[in-house]
Amino acid sequence: MSMVGLRRVVEPAGVLPQAAWRLDASPEIGPDETRIRVRRLNLDAASYRQLAEKHANNGDAIRAEVLDIVRTRGKMHNPVTGSGGMLIGVVEEVGPESPLAVKPGDLVATLVSLTLTPLAITDGLAGWDGLSEQVPAEGTAILFGRSIVGVLPDDLPPELALAVYDVCGAPALTDRIVRKYPDNPTVAVLGGAGKSGSLTLAAARRAGARTVAVVVNEKERDALLKAGLADHVAIADARDPVAVAEAVGEPADVTVVCVDVPGCEHGAILATANGGTVIFFSMATSFPAAALGAEGLAADVTMLIGNGYVPGHAEFAVDLLRQVPAVRALFEARIAAD
Amino acid sequence: MSMVGLRRVVEPAGVLPQAAWRLDASPEIGPDETRIRVRRLNLDAASYRQLAEKHANNGDAIRAEVLDIVRTRGKMHNPVTGSGGMLIGVVEEVGPESPLAVKPGDLVATLVSLTLTPLAITDGLAGWDGLSEQVPAEGTAILFGRSIVGVLPDDLPPELALAVYDVCGAPALTDRIVRKYPDNPTVAVLGGAGKSGSLTLAAARRAGARTVAVVVNEKERDALLKAGLADHVAIADARDPVAVAEAVGEPADVTVVCVDVPGCEHGAILATANGGTVIFFSMATSFPAAALGAEGLAADVTMLIGNGYVPGHAEFAVDLLRQVPAVRALFEARIAAD
Numbered sequence: 001m002s003m004v005g006l007r008r009v010v011e012p013a014g015v016l017p018q019a020a021w022r023l024d025a026s027p028e029i030g031p032d033e034t035r036i037r038v039r040r041l042n043l044d045a046a047s048y049r050q051l052a053e054k055h056a057n058n059g060d061a062i063r064a065e066v067l068d069i070v071r072t073r074g075k076m077h078n079p080v081t082g083s084g085g086m087l088i089g090v091v092e093e094v095g096p097e098s099p100l101a102v103k104p105g106d107l108v109a110t111l112v113s114l115t116l117t118p119l120a121i122t123d124g125l126a127g128w129d130g131l132s133e134q135v136p137a138e139g140t141a142i143l144f145g146r147s148i149v150g151v152l153p154d155d156l157p158p159e160l161a162l163a164v165y166d167v168c169g170a171p172a173l174t175d176r177i178v179r180k181y182p183d184n185p186t187v188a189v190l191g192g193a194g195k196s197g198s199l200t201l202a203a204a205r206r207a208g209a210r211t212v213a214v215v216v217n218e219k220e221r222d223a224l225l226k227a228g229l230a231d232h233v234a235i236a237d238a239r240d241p242v243a244v245a246e247a248v249g250e251p252a253d254v255t256v257v258c259v260d261v262p263g264c265e266h267g268a269i270l271a272t273a274n275g276g277t278v279i280f281f282s283m284a285t286s287f288p289a290a291a292l293g294a295e296g297l298a299a300d301v302t303m304l305i306g307n308g309y310v311p312g313h314a315e316f317a318v319d320l321l322r323q324v325p326a327v328r329a330l331f332e333a334r335i336a337a338d
Numbered sequence: 339m340s341m342v343g344l345r346r347v348v349e350p351a352g353v354l355p356q357a358a359w360r361l362d363a364s365p366e367i368g369p370d371e372t373r374i375r376v377r378r379l380n381l382d383a384a385s386y387r388q389l390a391e392k393h394a395n396n397g398d399a400i401r402a403e404v405l406d407i408v409r410t411r412g413k414m415h416n417p418v419t420g421s422g423g424m425l426i427g428v429v430e431e432v433g434p435e436s437p438l439a440v441k442p443g444d445l446v447a448t449l450v451s452l453t454l455t456p457l458a459i460t461d462g463l464a465g466w467d468g469l470s471e472q473v474p475a476e477g478t479a480i481l482f483g484r485s486i487v488g489v490l491p492d493d494l495p496p497e498l499a500l501a502v503y504d505v506c507g508a509p510a511l512t513d514r515i516v517r518k519y520p521d522n523p524t525v526a527v528l529g530g531a532g533k534s535g536s537l538t539l540a541a542a543r544r545a546g547a548r549t550v551a552v553v554v555n556e557k558e559r560d561a562l563l564k565a566g567l568a569d570h571v572a573i574a575d576a577r578d579p580v581a582v583a584e585a586v587g588e589p590a591d592v593t594v595v596c597v598d599v600p601g602c603e604h605g606a607i608l609a610t611a612n613g614g615t616v617i618f619f620s621m622a623t624s625f626p627a628a629a630l631g632a633e634g635l636a637a638d639v640t641m642l643i644g645n646g647y648v649p650g651h652a653e654f655a656v657d658l659l660r661q662v663p664a665v666r667a668l669f670e671a672r673i674a675a676d
Contacts, residue, residue, distance in 0.1 A: 004608075004635060006580070014578050014580070014581075015577075015578075015579065015601070015604070016579050016604045016608075016631065016634070016635075017634065018604065018627065018630050018631050018634045019579075019601065019603075019604055019627060019631070081626070082624065082626035082627065082630075083626055083630070084630070111633075112633055112634045112636070113630045113633055113634055115626075115630050115634070116630065116634040146635060146636055147634075147636065148633070148636050169633065239353075240352050240353075241353065241354050241357075242344070242352070243352075263353070263357065265357075266353070266354045266356070266357055270342075270354075280625070280643075283625070283626050283629065283630075285625045286420065286625065287618070287621070287623045287624065287625045287628075287643060288419070288420035288421055288453075288621050289356065289357060289420065290625075290643045291621065291643050291644055291645060291646060292356050292420075292421070292422070292451045292453050292454065292621075292646065293354065293356050293357070294643075294645045294646070294647060295449075295450055295451055295486070295507065295645060295646030295647045296354070296355070296356045296450045296451055296453070296454040296485075297342060297354075297484060298450070298484055298485065298486050298647050299645070299647065300645075300647060300648060300649055301645065302642065302645070303642065303643035303645055304640065304641065304642060304643070305618075305625060305628045305629050305632075305641035305642070305643060306629055307629060307632045307633060307637070307638075307639065307640070307641055308629060308630065308632070308633030309632060309633045309635075309636050309637065309638060310638060311638055
């Protein structure tokens with residue numbers, strides 16, 4: 001039980017680090033812990049969007065609030081969205097009882113959320129303009145014994161690997177679910193042009209599915225048509241249930257929500273066939289809206305909370321990126337635009 | 339598409355009735371609608387608990403707020419918890435295009451949430467003291483074409499049938515999931531002594547599972563031991579993840595959360611074996627806490643949003659109540675205590 005980081009919880013007592021209001025982020029490690037010298041944070045999309053909207057894209061104000069959150073909570077855990085992100089850095093010290101397969105000097109990405117990772121920032125985020133999810137940072141982070149960490153691959157730029165790792169749960173879980181539907185299922189992806197969306201489309205197709213993407217505007221539609229990841233691409237506001245259902249057409253066997261805005265639950269349910277599955281991968285998902293929405297629509301659909309962990313998920317996603325040049329191109333374009 | 343009640347949405351435009359801030363609850367029905375003469379509301383447990391705590395069990399204040407919510411929103415949709423409940427009443431008028439299998443004079447329970455049911459109260463809830471989830475009420479409610487409604491069985495008191503219908507999604511979905519684990523799986527139920535909890539235990543056992551119940555105190559433990567619904571009963575605070583995991587012991591194949599308080603996600607995940615399933619049936623479930631908690635624990639568990647609709651769920655639950663006298667006794671004791 002000590003492996004889950006209980007000793008780092010300051011308040012309230014008795015909860016796990018993710019549920020804690022405040023963690024002890026001091027750099028001294030316990031016997032099962034690992035210390036990382038931080039190089040870069042990658043903020044969760046929903047979290048960054050909330051901060052950017054709150055501060056009207058004022059970079060200084062966004063940076064100040066991120067620093068304040070980390071100082072107050074001992075972790076980058078956005079109190080409004082409940083989400084965090086991940087980081088890359090270099091392994092500095094590994095406790096003698098840690099089961100993690102890393103050694104000092106390894107360049108790694110943490111694959112557990114920043115919402116449970118003790119984090120101390122030492123440079124005031126001086127190298128960040130506050131205008132992007134990718135945050136150059138100096139400081140220390142702590143990994144517990146029961147954790148997930150990926151050594152960055154040699155053949156990919158760190159920013160690219162980090163962006164892939166950040167969303168690697170979605171393609172792996174989609175693959176697992178799609179393979180339960182044997183007869184050429186249809187998979188609809190809301191937000192198909194984004195990072196998790198494009199990887200999910202590629203995973204669904206490789207698993208044998210016909211793929212439908214719903215995107216928000218013509219620019220995303222054109223980019224996705226050019227990439228060729230979806231058999232059909234339609235434009236709709238994911239928060240408009242009737243528009244989403246019409247965009248998808250014949251109800252999908254599996255619908256994956258990769259849109260980081262609130263209010264996408266009902267469209268996803270309406271667009272899914274009876275006996276189908278909805279996988280929610282957006283941290284903006286409302287549990288009651290999904291549960292009561294399906295009931296209210298008399299929709300016999302299985303609704304999954306997108307678990308960010310599936311064994312082998314990081315390698316699975318990196319492998320997809322290597323094998324599908326169109327996915328890599330979309331990621332590189334997104335990173336360049338950041 | 340008209341069958342889902344779009345014409346009743348006043349604001350914001352374009353969303354489904356459950357997501358709407360305000361519905362038009364006027365009693366005139368459209369061609370696919372059905373009007374119910376309301377007799378009794380059954381408030382969702384999480385909703386009633388929030389109101390009771392806010393008003394320190396002051397019945398007059400609780401009643402006033404329920405009336406205010408219904409008047410303001412055109413439905414009993416608690417804006418804090420996002421949950422509602424259900425109602426019983428008598429069918430008054432059925433539109434010519436309604437597909438529902440009811441006729442005027444039928445005594446029915448609505449099996450869709452009050453959060454999407456247009457509701458007008460006409461008696462000021464004069465017959466309710468504000469101190470119970472069961473609310474005698476006069477007024478009208480509207481069902482859409484795509485809805486779920488159950489005619490009340492002749493052999494059960496209406497209050498008993500309503501209490502069963504209110505939680506009938508949990509045992510039916512649990513039955514479906516448990517049958518996917520062939521080798522005498524273990525099912526843990528957090529909140530096993532409650533209404534949904536006791537029905538879920540009975541369903542799990544009938545589906546072939548060994549059952550473990552986690553309850554909050556000795557009184558509930560003794561009641562459940564007497565009822566004999568669980569092979570093992572342990573006391574733990576469901577919000578304390580370490581205590582829950584220790585109470586369950588050997589990790590469960592399926593864990594069902596039937597506790598209507600926030601903060602039960604991590605205990606449920608910790609108590610579940612790799613490859614297992616967690617079914618969240620509490621409206622107090624936090625989507626990010628579940629998603630990030632499983633990731634943070636490197637837990638390969640499937641997490642389901644408890645869909646309140648499974649075909650045949652009402653008949654399934656009433657059948658369990660008829661066949662398992664101990665479940666019926668627990669329900670009758672709960673109703674008597676209300």
